[in-house]
Amino acid sequence: MKATIGLEIHVHLLTDSKLFCSCRTSLMGKEPNENTCPICLGFPGSKPKANKRAIDHGIVLAKALSCSLVPEIRFSRKNYFYPDMPKNFQITQYEVPLAMNGYVMLGNRKIRIRRVHLEEDPAKLIHVGGDITTARYNHIDYNRAGIPLVEIVTEPDLEDTKEARLFLEKLSVILDHLGVYDPTTEGAIRVDANVSIDGGQRVEVKNITGFRNVEKALNYEVVRQKSMANMGIDVSRETRHFDAESGTTSSLRKKETEDDYGYIIEPDLVKIKLHSEWVDKLTESMPELPDHRIERFIEQYSIGRFQAGIIVNTGLQLSLFYEECCNLYKDPKIVVNWIVTYLLKSLNYERLNIKESKVKPETFVELLKLIDEGVISERTAKELIKEYTVSGESPRKIVKEKNLSLMSEDELHKVVSEVIEENPKAVNDYQSGHVKAAEYLIGQVLRKTRARAAVDTVRKLITDMMESKPR
Amino acid sequence: MTTIEKAHLINEKYKAFNFIAEALEGGEGLLSGVAVSVKDNVCVNGMQSTAGSKILEGYIPPFDATVVAKCRAEGAGILGKTTQDEFGFGTFNVNTGYGVPLNPHDPERSTGGSSGGAAVVTAVADFPHLAIAESTGGSISCPASFCGVVGITPTYGRTSRWGLIDYANSLDKIGCMGKTVREAALLLTVISGPDKYDSTVLHEPTQDYTSYADGCAEGLKIGVPEEYFGEGVDTGVTEKVWTGIKTLESEGATVTEVSMPFTKHSLSSYYIIAMAEASTNLAKLCGLRYGLHMPLEGNFDEYFSEVRTLGFGEEAKRRIILGTFTRMAGYRDAYYLKALKVRTKVIEDFKRAFKHVDVLAAPTMPVVAPKFSEIAELEPIQHYMMDILTVAPNLAGVPMISVPCGEHLGMPVGLHLMTDHLEEGKLVKAASAVEGAR
Numbered sequence: 077m078k079a080t081i082g083l084e085i086h087v088h089l090l091t092d093s094k095l096f097c098s099c100r101t102s103l104m105g106k107e108p109n110e111n112t113c114p115i116c117l118g119f120p121g122s123k124p125k126a127n128k129r130a131i132d133h134g135i136v137l138a139k140a141l142s143c144s145l146v147p148e149i150r151f152s153r154k155n156y157f158y159p160d161m162p163k164n165f166q167i168t169q170y171e172v173p174l175a176m177n178g179y180v181m182l183g184n185r186k187i188r189i190r191r192v193h194l195e196e197d198p199a200k201l202i203h204v205g206g207d208i209t210t211a212r213y214n215h216i217d218y219n220r221a222g223i224p225l226v227e228i229v230t231e232p233d234l235e236d237t238k239e240a241r242l243f244l245e246k247l248s249v250i251l252d253h254l255g256v257y258d259p260t261t262e263g264a265i266r267v268d269a270n271v272s273i274d275g276g277q278r279v280e281v282k283n284i285t286g287f288r289n290v291e292k293a294l295n296y297e298v299v300r301q302k303s304m305a306n307m308g309i310d311v312s313r314e315t316r317h318f319d320a321e322s323g324t325t326s327s328l329r330k331k332e333t334e335d336d337y338g339y340i341i342e343p344d345l346v347k348i349k350l351h352s353e354w355v356d357k358l359t360e361s362m363p364e365l366p367d368h369r370i371e372r373f374i375e376q377y378s379i380g381r382f383q384a385g386i387i388v389n390t391g392l393q394l395s396l397f398y399e400e401c402c403n404l405y406k407d408p409k410i411v412v413n414w415i416v417t418y419l420l421k422s423l424n425y426e427r428l429n430i431k432e433s434k435v436k437p438e439t440f441v442e443l444l445k446l447i448d449e450g451v452i453s454e455r456t457a458k459e460l461i462k463e464y465t466v467s468g469e470s471p472r473k474i475v476k477e478k479n480l481s482l483m484s485e486d487e488l489h490k491v492v493s494e495v496i497e498e499n500p501k502a503v504n505d506y507q508s509g510h511v512k513a514a515e516y517l518i519g520q521v522l523r524k525t526r527a528r529a530a531v532d533t534v535r536k537l538i539t540d541m542m543e544s545k546p547r
Numbered sequence: 548m549t550t551i552e553k554a555h556l557i558n559e560k561y562k563a564f565n566f567i568a569e570a571l572e573g574g575e576g577l578l579s580g581v582a583v584s585v586k587d588n589v590c591v592n593g594m595q596s597t598a599g600s601k602i603l604e605g606y607i608p609p610f611d612a613t614v615v616a617k618c619r620a621e622g623a624g625i626l627g628k629t630t631q632d633e634f635g636f637g638t639f640n641v642n643t644g645y646g647v648p649l650n651p652h653d654p655e656r657s658t659g660g661s662s663g664g665a666a667v668v669t670a671v672a673d674f675p676h677l678a679i680a681e682s683t684g685g686s687i688s689c690p691a692s693f694c695g696v697v698g699i700t701p702t703y704g705r706t707s708r709w710g711l712i713d714y715a716n717s718l719d720k721i722g723c724m725g726k727t728v729r730e731a732a733l734l735l736t737v738i739s740g741p742d743k744y745d746s747t748v749l750h751e752p753t754q755d756y757t758s759y760a761d762g763c764a765e766g767l768k769i770g771v772p773e774e775y776f777g778e779g780v781d782t783g784v785t786e787k788v789w790t791g792i793k794t795l796e797s798e799g800a801t802v803t804e805v806s807m808p809f810t811k812h813s814l815s816s817y818y819i820i821a822m823a824e825a826s827t828n829l830a831k832l833c834g835l836r837y838g839l840h841m842p843l844e845g846n847f848d849e850y851f852s853e854v855r856t857l858g859f860g861e862e863a864k865r866r867i868i869l870g871t872f873t874r875m876a877g878y879r880d881a882y883y884l885k886a887l888k889v890r891t892k893v894i895e896d897f898k899r900a901f902k903h904v905d906v907l908a909a910p911t912m913p914v915v916a917p918k919f920s921e922i923a924e925l926e927p928i929q930h931y932m933m934d935i936l937t938v939a940p941n942l943a944g945v946p947m948i949s950v951p952c953g954e955h956l957g958m959p960v961g962l963h964l965m966t967d968h969l970e971e972g973k974l975v976k977a978a979s980a981v982e983g984a985r
């Protein structure tokens with residue numbers, strides 16, 4: 077049985093002010109309902125005014141998704157009663173969206189984009205003492221009301237959960253490269269997913285926050301629908317709610333017909349002509365897109381496609397970090413190895429992204445240079461990177477303070493002698509032809525020196541000493 | 548007696564106010580010493596503004612409408628909020644949440660609506676007074692005609708709508724009333740012009756419209772549309788209107804007949820668009836953030852249904868239901884979208900006419916102000932039919948003025964003059980010629 081998945085993705089656009097008023101969008105350190113004004117609270121007498129910056133972002137995104145822009149945009153009112161909506165209608169785009177008919181390539185697969193449009197976010201409901209179905213009452217926080225959203229609607233071209241995840245990851249990197257959203261904001265991306273399996277009715281799972289949850293929700297929904305079909309039960313047309321905690325979906329309401337929102341043209345906002353001067357200017361200054369950047373990295377830095385993909389797809393900040401490191405360090409291949417193999421692992425472990433962390437190109441390449449200069453061993457560097465990821469301290473400084481630099485020949489000689497003294501059995505084994513026993517002894521030396529010795533140097537010292545040691 | 552005390556007297560006699568200021572402030576400027584009354588649907592900072600509806604009882608806007616701010620900047624004092632049909636839904640000012648205003652010429656008759664209170668105060672004030680009124684489909688012209696004052700409805704977008712409690716946003720226009728053409732033109736001069744708070748406002752700078760009030764109609768081409776003198780227009784009214792038109796001729800204007808074939812479709816187009824927009828505008832009124840509140844009981848749906856059941860009058864409910872119907876899937880194409888198309892045809896009618904004439908002249912209302920007893924007999928559709936002469940220019944967004952042109956049955960008759968978009972100057976000129984000769 078084949079699944080058919082279509083997504084509606086709502087993204088918070090990164091602007092200073094809301095879509096139709098001058099309230100700030102940043103919620104950092106804000107009390108509930110602090111970022112509000114008569115417009116975003118829908119006070120009688122107030123009128124919306126469109127934020128050009130949000131339209132700029134929408135245009136750039138539509139271009140990046142290979143959509144055709146409409147010649148002029150209009151806003152519409154989507155009418156329904158819900159307590160999170162200050163006006164009991166949402167200003168969105170209906171008849172004439174910003175852009176249509178685009179696509180995103182996933183390898184050779186083309187995922188079509190039906191439309192891209194702008195709209196205002198409703199307020200945030202805080203369900204008190206339960207969830208959406210059980211809470212006794214709600215608090216409403218209008219700080220979010222009016223924050224600009226772009227909605228991206230795909231055709232039902234996604235064939236399974238994995239593809240849906242890959243699509244969202246790619247979309248997120250595109251958004252990130254364009255600088256139109258902040259991936260670190262909670263709820264910056266919300267998804268409604270339409271899922272069906274062959275012949276079955278379409279089920280809509282509403283309001284899923286975060287990629288991991290989308291994957292969970294889709295997995296659950298596909299399995300649920302398949303097992304129903306296997307049992308001969310018809311899947312009915314409905315809207316379902318995803319519960320992130322249990323990873324399950326539950327029915328919100330049956331859906332016999334399309335929702336009827338009684339759209340009208342928003343009469344308080346005029347038509348906005350997307351004249352070519354405006355669009356061309358934005359297109360010319362459009363940032364490099366991820367697919368292009370991967371190709372350039374392969375070409376310019378002679379690195380592999382896999383590694384280039386990891387750097388670019390992790391996010392714009394890492395790409396910029398990598399390029400900056402390459403400016404400061406001679407070998408881009410070594411840089412990419414250290415980033416992909418060690419730095420990312422350490423960041424993930426600390427649940428940090430490169431932007432939030434204190435890791436900086438100048439200090440990161442210092443670490444690589446310390447190895448080249450013979451100041452520390454690679455192994456020390458691998459250990460050091462963990463502490464560095466958290467503190468962002470200059471590695472040279474850490475090495476000095478913690479005395480991590482390689483031991484002098486004399487010091488090392490002393491340690492090796494001790495190890496040989498303390499392990500007569502291993503020495504004996506080696507001398508009887510079990511060459512592998514040397515590895516054990518090397519390990520002991522590194523342990524004692526806390527890796528302040530280069531492996532090759534230690535190996536040479538040990539073999540030399542044992543060769544010369546009388547049996 | 549202070550102006551405020553006089554306002555209270557007017558209110559006792561005619562029920563013209565929903566709210567009267569405690570004191571009249573004022574300063575220097577074009578409106579120095581003038582008391583400006585404000586239709587209840589235009590927000591005044593700190594003054595309860597209900598648009599005549601119970602559901603907005605207690606709503607005190609934290610901002611001034613742009614037109615109010617402009618009046619204050621020119622030294623006017625804000626006198627209070629004048630009565631109106633709830634949200635502007637009516638022709639006779641009987642659909643109100645706070646009492647019905649009475650016509651000063653005959654208290655058994657309607658003031659006309661929906662800016663009824665504004666017309667009453669304009670007619671009876673014996674102190675320097677001007678009124679801010681508002682029209683969606685004729686709400687300035689109608690009461691001006693019934694009460695015998697001058698009412699100007701400017702071009703759509705000539706005045707900012709910031710601070711106006713919406714009826715139908717694509718039709719709403721804030722305008723003004725005065726005892727004379729010159730006075731009304733003065734207030735128009737003050738309240739017109741661009742405004743960054745309203746996206747739909749026109750960017751052309753304002754003019755001194757009083758300079759056009761020279762009582763001279765020399766060179767003006769007047770068109771008389773035959774469709775505006777058809778069935779249902781009282782012959783007594785027609786007679787007075789023709790007297791007005793003849794005056795224009797004797798003051799130097801030339802008069803020709805014109806045809807406006809889409810006039811008959813304008814009423815249905817107007818009511819569909821107006822109700823569709825109104826039904827969405829009123830959705831926000833649900834007892835959560837402002838206006839009428841009730842003890843919180845039941846879920847959201849139950850709560851807001853209760854608030855809306857109690858808060859809205861019958862006509863508001865009718866328009867919400869009709870307006871919602873016209874924009875629902877399956878009906879949207881046949882009603883709302885078709886009405887938008889008809890609207891462009893009506894605009895073409897006017898554009899075509901204004902290629903040949905400067906000013907169109909017609910009766911403002913088909914009758915003089917009716918008695919309340921007569922109004923009670925009318926079906927809703929007959930109420931709507933009363934707007935037959937005013938909705939077309941309102942739909943087209945062209946400016947219009949109602950100027951008194953005589954009396955019939957002892958009640959004032961209004962001559963309706965209309966010009967092309969942004970030609971308020973010509974409007975004032977022609978009206979002043981009618982007024983001067985009276």
Ligand SMILES: [Zn+2]
Pocket residue numbers: 094097098099111112113114115116117222
């Ligand atoms: Zn705001």
